Amino acid sequence: MTDMLENLTFDELAIGQSASLARTLTTADIRDFARVSGDVNPAHLDAEYAATTPFKEVIGHGMWSGALISCLLGTRFPGPGTIYLEQSLKFHRPVHVGDTVTVTLTVQEKDERRKKVILDCKVTNQDAATVVSGLATVMAPTVKVVRPASVL
DSSP: OOOEEEOOOGGGOOTTOEEEEEEEOOHHHHHHHHHHHOOOOHHHHOHHHHTTSTTOSOBOOHHHHHHHHHHHHHHTSSOTTOEEEEEEEEEOSOOBTTOEEEEEEEEEEEETTTTEEEEEEEEEOTTSOEEEEEEEEEEOOSSOOEEEOOOO
């Protein structure tokens, strides 16, 4: 069975409505993110170096959490057809290998004329501590889209 992507149109979104996704950070995620982004900061890749930092161990890239926000926006909430316009992020604490983070997006405002939506973004770890917070502004889709998800 193929997974399907289905969006929520602007009209289907309501203030206070939210969606979440959870993901556990792996060493492979860190290496893949470094490879794709080019960010080879040793705090992310070199355990010996990371031991000398305030975090004492390898940490995930902050923007990995940001990429999970983008994932939820682009695949489910609102989903395909969403145009990402703006993002603010505040990084509160690191994510370590083995941490499970949950991204929660909540509709905060809707602009009927421009079909823009402002979403509160919160990423928490398995201890319910906030890792990242911010706001995303998107242009929500106005047409329903249902498509098979690409297989990677």
